[in-house]
Amino acid sequence: MIFHDEDDGDAIRRMDLPPRHRLIAKQSLGIPGDDFRRQMAIKLNIDLYSDKDYVWVIDSDYLLLDFVSESDFFAQGRPIWLMRPWDNEPSLRWRKPTADVLGFDPPHQFMDRAQYVFARPVLQRIREAIPREKIFHPGMPPSEFMIYGAFAHRYTNDAYEWRFVDDAAPSLSYEVNQRPPTYAELDPHVGLSAAAGSKYCVFWSYWILSEIKMVEFLRDACAAHGIDDAGLKAHLDAELTASRDRLIERLCADREAVDADRRAKDEVIERLSREIVAINEDRSAKDELINRLVREIDVINDDREKKDHVIRVLSGGQ
Known part of the structure; x- marks a missing residue:
């Protein structure tokens, strides 16, 4: 099955x-x-x-480098699921959102x-236990793999062969x-040499070099397997050139966007500067008006004192 836009x-x-x-x-799918x-x-x-009991779930940023078989994913008749302790800061971003959906802290x-093999009975139990609204809640979303793995580990533990990862050992x-x-x-x-011993690679799709690296890895994997297909080689070379051209075009567009954003910000700064000058000029005018009114009030008060003195004299006062 291939789900696509x-x-x-x-x-x-x-x-x-x-x-x-x-x-x-x-x-x-609506x-x-x-x-x-x-x-x-x-x-x-x-x-x-x-209609299968198990489904290997992969994304579009996976790249197969070698043939895989059931024995790569199963042990003792059960699918293998790999896990690790919460031993690094970046992965903690998935912990609370997963706990919010499941109602317990994933261990x-x-x-x-x-290496995600989903089992039909586990998926059925997840649908029964978790309302869809919990997945679509606003805010930081969980990961479907965290939801599935933590749920299966807690409620259907016998359905999987659970293993902790070994960073020093080769991985599938x-x-x-x-x-x-x-x-x-x-x-x-x-x-490709970095993936020695692995049968497929997973790239971070948001990395700007992912597309180019996927083509390079595939080209080198074909050579490593002795696949000498002139048509395929020409296609990969053309795709690599096209990927580089697309990257250059994207980077140029990003630069133009940055420049346009910078110009827009400069215009805003210039406009604000003019407004500040106008405000300061207006403030100066208001200060002058206030000072003039104060002087006039002083004159009025002085004149009132003189009039009050004349009234007192005429009234026989001092």
Whole structure:
């Protein structure tokens, strides 16, 4: 199953897709909310669109580097779920939102490794236990993987093989950017060799180099597997060039936007400066008026004192 935006449908249909694939436009599902919450809802209801007991849930920023099999994801007949202690600050941002949805504090971080196999019975129990409104509440959203992992760990523990991650050991997945403890290792020189021993990579889709790096990794993975396809190589080279051109265009547009924003701010500063000058000039005029009125009042008071003195004299006073 491939869930896609309607605007991308034609481009995806032109791809060499695997047999028995199914394309589903996300907009056709009628799910409310923003894109992030919409994709959460799709994943937490993925069993409604499949007749399989287990579904490997992946995103568009995954890149397969090698063949995967059931033995990569299962042990003792149960899917493997990796977790880690709450041992770093960045991942804590998911803790409270997940607790708000589930009603309990998740004991571990359940989304450190992108190895997410969802089971139909667990998804059914989540739907029974958690109203959809909790997912679509305003504010910082939780993660669907945190919700699923913490729920399964607490209520269907026997359904999974639970393992703590070992940062020093090779992993089935290699997170190119989002690695502990910072989850922000944006190394522009990272290459396929960093993922040695892993069968697929996960990129941080908001990194401006993600698209280029995905093409580079795929090109190098094909070479590593001895795939000598001139047509594929030409396609990847062209895609790499196009990705670089798009990045340059985007960066230029960003620079123009920054320059335009700077000009707009300069205009605001200039306008405010003129207004301040006008206010100061107006204040000076008001101060002069006040001083003049004070002088006139002093004259009036002095004149009143003189008149009062004349009245007292005429009245026989001193």
